Amino acid sequence: MITHTNWFKYSSPATFYQLAGKLTPWFFAAAILFTIAGIYVSFFVAPTDAQQGEAYRIIFIHVPAAWMSMFIYIVMACWSGIGLAFNTRLSSMVASALAPTGALMTFIALWTGSLWGKPMWGTWWVWDARLTSELILLFLYFGFMSLQAAIDDPRRADKAGAVIALVGVINVPIIYFSVKWWNTLHQGASVSLTRSPSMAATMLIGMLLMALAFWMYSIGAMLMRVRCIILERERNAAWVKSVQGDER
């Protein structure tokens, strides 16, 4: 017999709050396990790079952080857009909860890129297309967050933020394809969907494990933040008062 799950049930902040609370520890546990496995492969299994020596080991956090910075932005723009189009409260709350983690990933990508650029290129920073468009991504996250923080009415803040998020999404393909479209100091993609990766298998496995770790961490952090946002915004709702009792 087929049992039907009513997924729309979870679009209510009250139900989602409980679900998110149950799921959060699992995502953080997965993040820790993937990090342990990823660090082990990155430092003890993956060989020294022929050209870059040990400095290349920065790739194991640089690339996952850069992927997450772009991916989180796209997801944030999608939820913002859904919130704008269908006026669903929870989608906008999820978008707001994603922004700080996305900004953090962008900062990590820029920071580790800089520490990788210095020994390999001889400079901390260049105004090339890849680096500049990634910096613009950081400013888009900041713009989204500060605009939302500046508007008192949460529903209006959601709408204003959605406009920035949706307009800014054009920047993501620019970041991704910048190394193809322009002559950049930044190297081309080592991993792409259309051809086999140009790196040793163990290096690739290390990078994918770390990417999974960053992914799980981001979901965990997003769930934690969305629960705070739900309580802050729904503090006058009856269910919030009833939830307090059986909270941990």
Place this chain on the structure above:
Amino acid sequence: MNWESVSAFIAMGGYGGFVWGSYGITAACFAIEIWLLLARQRRVRRQLLGQQ
């Protein structure tokens, strides 16, 4: 095994500062985000208890 000694591991072939500077700041960023989230969670719950 890539490393002959602990000091070779820390030195990272002369790139220790760059490699550990990357991993250290990344770990610190995650730790700070979690710490801020826990603080926010406590603050919200305290406020809710206050208004009851």
